[in-house]
Amino acid sequence: MTDSDRLARITLGRIVEPGRLSMLGAVTEVGALTVLDSLRDEPETRSRVLQAEVDAQRDLESATRAGLRFVVPGDAEWPAGLDDLAHAGPVQERGGVPLGLWVRGPLRLDALAGSVAIVGSRAATTYGTDLAREIAADVAEAGRVVVSGAAYGIDQAAHRGAVSVGAPTVAVLACGADSVYPPRHADLLAHIAAEGAVVSETVPGGAAMRVRFLTRNRLIAALTGGTVVVEAAVRSGALNTANWAARLNRHLMGVPGPVTSAPSAGVHQLIRTGAASLVTSGPEVLEVLGAAGEHLLERPRGRDRPRDALTDRQRLVLDAVPVARGATSASIARVIGLGADATHTALLELEVRGMVEGGVDGWRLAALAHD
């Protein structure tokens, strides 16, 4: 893209809110310069465009001084996933491929192919934040970038999990990429900007507004290969991100929790309706994301049990030994249709293994052997 295209995109970003689909669709269709020209030709919008052009030039200069770059379609580091927004339609009339992304930090955005969004409630429980941190650490350690929104609760835990294994992470903000929101995350955001990237569609200096949180969520979904929702109450903003992920055909995953915990209710709803698949750990997230054969996950198995080491005959006999009352070896033999001697021998072998007990009233299972 030319510098004039880049500047036209910054100018348009000064004129409309992020995610104004009518505008973004036109830009995707005919290009930013053409859209800007036509706005400049309209008497109604002409003065506003002229002012925005001045502001945009100033934005670019001051942002560059502050270490921000404005990444636009066509740039080498433009993350291809964002282009899927062109056909994903609107949610509450918002959507579209962003004009560009303001980026602060060394991580190139094209490194986000195969990245994972980990999002959830601000009002998270310790259960949720512990899990978000663990899953983020596992995913980051496997070489996938963790993307989140730098909010309190799950977002923060996800970023910290990636940081804890020395991996870069990406925060997508609703305010400008040079701003800090929430204020108490200043240190976290400084660290992310130093090692990963802080990203925003909003003009530098722009404030966090509700509309910007919603449009920001579509970027988190589009930038990543899959979204993991850790805790989300029934009307949580994280479900907006989940909605975008589903719409964009990204992998959508949910971590269950106690059904008695309100912050898990939204996640359970996602799983119940089939929108999200259930995951309980980082390796399971990697399995869902991974190409066939990649990240093969061993199915969880119970601990090996003494039973597994038995011969077929021993197992046959063991299965016929009563749990509570004693039985003679003859009656056990009868039940299973095995010879009396063979049955008795097997019972003795099982006794040596501590699995059955012989008593005055006959043979019975040793305590808990039947569990």
Next chain:
Amino acid sequence: MTDSDRLARITLGRIVEPGRLSMLGAVTEVGALTVLDSLRDEPETRSRVLQAEVDAQRDLESATRAGLRFVVPGDAEWPAGLDDLAHAGPVQERGGVPLGLWVRGPLRLDALAGSVAIVGSRAATTYGTDLAREIAADVAEAGRVVVSGAAYGIDQAAHRGAVSVGAPTVAVLACGADSVYPPRHADLLAHIAAEGAVVSETVPGGAAMRVRFLTRNRLIAALTGGTVVVEAAVRSGALNTANWAARLNRHLMGVPGPVTSAPSAGVHQLIRTGAASLVTSGPEVLEVLGAAGEHLLERPRGRDRPRDALTDRQRLVLDAVPVARGATSASIARVIGLGADATHTALLELEVRGMVEGGVDGWRLAALAHD
């Protein structure tokens, strides 16, 4: 069925273990009398058959005196669901339509159409038993019979939940229907036998053995319209019941729990693989079981929020008010492309509702209004 057929079935039950598929398949195919005749003609099995016939006559008489009845295919109360076992194939070489069911209690087994199995770990947590009890109470109150296995933990809680709303419940035992296992559930089983039914495929007086637990589980799945697994470790017997439910095309449901809780791991695996659907409450269980239109469940919604009562214009303005820093009404008007007066009016309306605050540095969202 004739009395001689009934007696032939009891006799065959004396000769082979419950769930011996080769035998049960033959009985379903050619009838109990024919199978018994052919065994009586074999020199190898003749003496055993003759003895079993004597025992069977005695079984029937003493069981009748003890208030047990032997329900066989063709009886008016024969539960049709059991016939599905004819085509469900074996699990670990066990399966098949049972020869008959010994029943103690007033509940007719044909009342089990639309019943629900609630099963799970013996080593359950309080979380699990509380939920099992609540779900069982909800389901029983909706007129569906709760079926379980009378074991410690989830089974017990399920039975008690049904009892708590004065509903009959059915216990399917691995030992004889006249026996008590586990011994500490004597009172519970006495109550179930008085109000509902205690059921077993095992001959009266028969002991609880491992093989009988496994074959019992197929009956729990086959007798019911759906199985709910509340807690089940990765190698729990409840997963055997779940396996049978899936095989029999019954609804299979799982209640999630903390992913950090081992007794929930088996349930999560069932949901994750798509074998079970996730349910979190009795109404959700009823929704899964219900025919279309029946038990319509209102989707959980977050509490109504003040935002819902706003006009479109008020919402538009609210969405453009910064979260953290103040903004002038003129700058807000510019962002949303609305007239300054209309914007200012909307801001005042929002202030009256306590949703925004005007200050020396302009307008900002009231605390927590952005949640």
